[in-house]
Amino acid sequence: MRNVEIIGYGKYLPQNTINIDGQIRYRAGEGETQLTMAIHAIRQALEQAHMDISQIDLIVAASAVDIQPIPCTAALIHEQIAKGSEIPAMDINTTCTSFITALDTISYLIEAGRYHNVLIVSSELASLGLNPNQKESFELFSDAAAAVIVSKSRDSQTGILYAVQKTWSEGAHATEIRGGLTGFHPKYYSDKTRAEYMFDMKGIEVLSLAAKKLPLMFEECYQESGLSMEDIDMVVPHQASKALSMVMKRCKIPEGKYINKVGQFGNMVSASVPVAMIDAIENGEIKKGNVVMLCGTAAGLTTNILVMRY
Amino acid sequence: MRNVEIIGYGKYLPQNTINIDGQIRYRAGEGETQLTMAIHAIRQALEQAHMDISQIDLIVAASAVDIQPIPCTAALIHEQIAKGSEIPAMDINTTCTSFITALDTISYLIEAGRYHNVLIVSSELASLGLNPNQKESFELFSDAAAAVIVSKSRDSQTGILYAVQKTWSEGAHATEIRGGLTGFHPKYYSDKTRAEYMFDMKGIEVLSLAAKKLPLMFEECYQESGLSMEDIDMVVPHQASKALSMVMKRCKIPEGKYINKVGQFGNMVSASVPVAMIDAIENGEIKKGNVVMLCGTAAGLTTNILVMRY
Helix, strand or coil: CECEEEEEEEEECCCCEEEECCEEEECCCCCCCHHHHHHHHHHHHHHHCCCCHHHCCEEEECCCCCCCCECCHHHHHHHHHCCCCCCCEEEEECHHHHHHHHHHHHHHHHHCCCCCEEEEEEEECHHHHCCCCCHHHHCCECCEEEEEEEEECCCCCCEEEEEEEEECHHHCCCEEECCCCCCCCHHHCCCCCHHHHCCEECHHHHHHHHHHHHHHHHHHHHHHHCCCHHHCCEEEECCCCCCHHHHHHHCCCCCCCECCCHHHHCECHHHHHHHHHHHHHHCCCCCCCCEEEEEEEECCCEEEEEEEEC | CECEEEEEEEEECCCCEEEECCEEEECCCCCCCHHHHHHHHHHHHHHHCCCCHHHCCEEEECCCCCCCCECCHHHHHHHHHCCCCCCCEEEEECHHHHHHHHHHHHHHHHHCCCCCEEEEEEEECHHHHCCCCCHHHHCCECCEEEEEEEEECCCCCCEEEEEEEEECHHHCCCEEECCCCCCCCHHHCCCCCHHHHCCEECHHHHHHHHHHHHHHHHHHHHHHHCCCHHHCCEEEECCCCCCHHHHHHHCCCCCCCECCCHHHHCECHHHHHHHHHHHHHHCCCCCCCCEEEEEEEECCCEEEEEEEEC
């Protein structure tokens, strides 16, 4: 048990939406960037926590794709909200589950007293990298941002009860953007290579690997944590795709016990889990004291499960 | 005090070097990539620790620039050394000081028993992004990789005595690669924009901000840790530039008490600190039991100080 508590949260979705067969997808409009969305979410989180940025002692950017190769995304966020301060800024990245990994990792530093109020922000401009020729991903992703402020819990019941991460690199190339950094430099950009700089998802491959590995991981989670599905009030899975209910069924997570808003939000990459969680809190689907399971698969293939009493 | 210990280390420098006014710089040759350099360093670290990859329970990539936008660098490294296993893989990034931040952060998870043997690897293909028109950076950087294995200490004396990180985003644009991700997408690459995708350092700006902020940070370090320069056996600073001795002097770190191998290695970005540390261990400049200070400034501007008994 790590006694940490989410004391503030904010989310941001662009005004501009598109509707694909009844599924809503968010698309950043003029002037909306990965950075501006992050800042909107952060300001809301600070306001909600009745806090000022000066009370934050660590800024963690937990996005899949970054804004610039150098410096890290957290430093660019720092510039917008904390310039003139000396708050440390760092990035933690496990692609789509970056938010869960960041919350999990940073909880140890809060528990040990190193940091007191940590801002974690996930922001994604997925639409910029989508390939119109790859229907399954083009129609799935949304732009969004979410931020939370995490602190030491005010009571001994609230905190992280269990967390685990696993990476199965058999799936390392099942979800990719190959171009833009050292593996395939921007200088090779041409009409012929443009797809290398776009999102490329082999949906069937991801799904079959996840379907094979996930049920066992949930079994292990129950065994190691001593928790059962009955102890969990709500599961917030990564809003990966329309196949979510199929995967949840395979993992024996009953209908009604998990958030499925793929139709409403789409896959918001790393912002998916925090946006879905915040939306569920705002809608009363998650209440203070509830045991909440955050989980998801990410490119890598990485999978995280984190159980917390909210 | 966090009782962690470096139980294995490895470094890799390309065979190909160039000599600029007596300064040696390393340049990756045919077939040498950010990934292959990382793997060489990791294999050496495992061998040195007499360990097999199956004994590692977390892989952390701590590089400034990544290999692909998706998935994270650690997942791509996982694929080369741990495919078929379920070892979790994650990236931690504070640009040039990523190695120090990763060691600092992960030490809390080792101390708490979450992980037992953590592999941290920094690997940089700096030469790929250098701008031949910017002499000061073009002549400064090298390609390199370094890896360490960190575990719970076998004795109570060995461990991290003190660590601090600060970010001053006044310097967020003093060291940049702007293009390649969402801030400036590869699709805008042209003869006119190519410099946006290259390393851009305003050396004077970095130096003047660092010179202003660093001395105070060292003062705070001594006050908060109760340590003085006399307690420190060796300082391993980021091998940032030829101005290193000037900065060290300003921070009152005496000649002979810090590693300065800028002439021999150049600035290896995030690999600088671990390569300089490993080289000093191999040369007997750092001995078991020594109190070692790792420190450095990174794009952001971020600064880290970490004091450990090796």
